[in-house]
Amino acid sequence: MTARAGLLSPVSVGWGSHGLLLLLAMVFADNFVGRQILAVMVEPIKAEFAVGDTAIGLISGLAFAAVYALMGLPAGRLVDRMPRIRLLAMSCLLWSVATMACGLAGSFLALAFARMLVAVSESPTTSASLSLIADLYPPQRRSFAISCFTAAPTFSSIIGLSIGAWVVEHYGWRSAFVALGVPALLFSAILAFAVRDPQRGRWDLTPHSHTQPALLGMRAEARKLWALPAFRCLILAGGLTTLSSYAIGMWNTSFLVRSHGLSLQHAGLLAGVICGTSAGIGGLFSGWLSDRLCRRHPHWQISIPVVGHLAAICALVPYLLWSDSLLVRLGDVPIPGAMLWCALYSFFAVWWVAPSYNLVTQLVPAGRRGTAMALQTIVSTLLGVGVGPLITGLFSDMLLPAFGHESLRYALLLVNLPVICAVLLLIRTAHHASKTDYRHAE
Numbered sequence: 001m002t003a004r005a006g007l008l009s010p011v012s013v014g015w016g017s018h019g020l021l022l023l024l025a026m027v028f029a030d031n032f033v034g035r036q037i038l039a040v041m042v043e044p045i046k047a048e049f050a051v052g053d054t055a056i057g058l059i060s061g062l063a064f065a066a067v068y069a070l071m072g073l074p075a076g077r078l079v080d081r082m083p084r085i086r087l088l089a090m091s092c093l094l095w096s097v098a099t100m101a102c103g104l105a106g107s108f109l110a111l112a113f114a115r116m117l118v119a120v121s122e123s124p125t126t127s128a129s130l131s132l133i134a135d136l137y138p139p140q141r142r143s144f145a146i147s148c149f150t151a152a153p154t155f156s157s158i159i160g161l162s163i164g165a166w167v168v169e170h171y172g173w174r175s176a177f178v179a180l181g182v183p184a185l186l187f188s189a190i191l192a193f194a195v196r197d198p199q200r201g202r203w204d205l206t207p208h209s210h211t212q213p214a215l216l217g218m219r220a221e222a223r224k225l226w227a228l229p230a231f232r233c234l235i236l237a238g239g240l241t242t243l244s245s246y247a248i249g250m251w252n253t254s255f256l257v258r259s260h261g262l263s264l265q266h267a268g269l270l271a272g273v274i275c276g277t278s279a280g281i282g283g284l285f286s287g288w289l290s291d292r293l294c295r296r297h298p299h300w301q302i303s304i305p306v307v308g309h310l311a312a313i314c315a316l317v318p319y320l321l322w323s324d325s326l327l328v329r330l331g332d333v334p335i336p337g338a339m340l341w342c343a344l345y346s347f348f349a350v351w352w353v354a355p356s357y358n359l360v361t362q363l364v365p366a367g368r369r370g371t372a373m374a375l376q377t378i379v380s381t382l383l384g385v386g387v388g389p390l391i392t393g394l395f396s397d398m399l400l401p402a403f404g405h406e407s408l409r410y411a412l413l414l415v416n417l418p419v420i421c422a423v424l425l426l427i428r429t430a431h432h433a434s435k436t437d438y439r440h441a442e
Contacts, residue, residue, distance in 0.1 A: 022024050027088065045059070049111075056393060059438075076371040076375065079369075085196060095181075098120070100230075103175065104174070164176055165264055165272070228364075244417075278344070282349070327340065357376070
């Protein structure tokens with residue numbers, strides 16, 4: 001990739017766009033591995049610091065999410081006001097340092113503080129990247145581009161859970177954190193010296209597309225966006241969905257260990273390879289399908305997420321309630337029959353991402369997309385990363401006297417009920433979007 005990568009023609013999508021998309025996806029994947037790898041560190045961290053499931057839910061969720069939410073809106077404003085590539089380069093550098101600091105933590109409190117620093121560094125990443133993607137690809141090709149970006153973390157779970165489990169088991173959880181920080185240093189250097197920003201709003205066709213919206217205070221800007229009913233319902237639906245999906249992602253390895261009797265390494269391998277591959281393919285397929293069907297009728301931008309949610313729920317319930325019977329053994333790796341349902345759940349659970357993010361970029365003008373995506377990410381992070389793993393741990397501890405080591409199974413069932421509310425909010429989103437074209441909102 002050269003320094004010309006950001007100097008793209010306003011009438012074509014070339015290799016410069018694809019190269020920058022690949023780099024953004026790699027940065028996002030590295031960030032996400034840093035979140036997911038905690039799933040295979042649950043048991044060793046509990047043992048070293050002598051803490052319970054609730055404390056692990058805190059360190060894996062709320063300690064990160066609270067700071068991320070606090071920094072999210074200012075980060076979104078920075079995305080709208082300064083060169084996005086430069087901002088991402090600085091974020092990668094800080095993220096690398098903070099992630100390595102997690103591996104050097106000498107106490108549970110120090111680990112929590114290091115996780116907060118990771119949250120600060122990560123806060124601009126999603127909003128800046130999605131703002132850039134909206135300027136790299138036109139709306140009719142944007143869902144698939146977004147799905148390529150968002151599929152990177154799902155494929156990265158193969159590294160975070162399978163390879164990560166092996167590293168944690170053989171070299172310890174501290175070494176895994178240090179190794180994760182190294183690639184971010186390279187990404188920071190590439191962004192700083194080899195990439196430039198594309199033109200903002202280059203694909204917008206509305207009259208405001210090439211003008212900067214009037215400068216408003218941060219809170220006033222957020223209130224103006226929140227006042228759009230379609231936008232508000234859409235990001236709330238995404239938040240409730242991530243509450244459930246992050247809970248599954250964080251606790252799935254422990255669930256396989258406790259309820260199916262797998263070793264940590266085998267559980268991480270299955271959760272990483274099967275869930276990561278299925279979710280990655282499902283995300284790419286939903287992005288492709290959305291671009292294809294939305295050319296016929298725009299309602300598919302909402303209908304595809306709704307279908308995905310309903311199918312995911314129908315697969316998740318039997319997965320969590322399935323017996324520990326063995327389907328097959330590959331080498332020395334036992335594969336429970338329940339993993340077929342888990343693969344199906346993972347495939348459909350991500351169908352909402354690309355169509356929903358594409359719709360957000362169309363609901364607001366180019367100069368406000370950073371703030372809009374920041375609001376989307378704040379809600380999803382607070383409910384998903386912050387609340388999801390924490391309340392799962394709380395439910396698990398509360399149900400422990402009644403269900404023993406099976407308490408986590410029923411805690412995960414309870415924490416996935418909000419997906420039904422997400423479906424209702426998506427239906428409301430479609431109702432509001434059909435009444436008003438918010439792309440002209442100033």
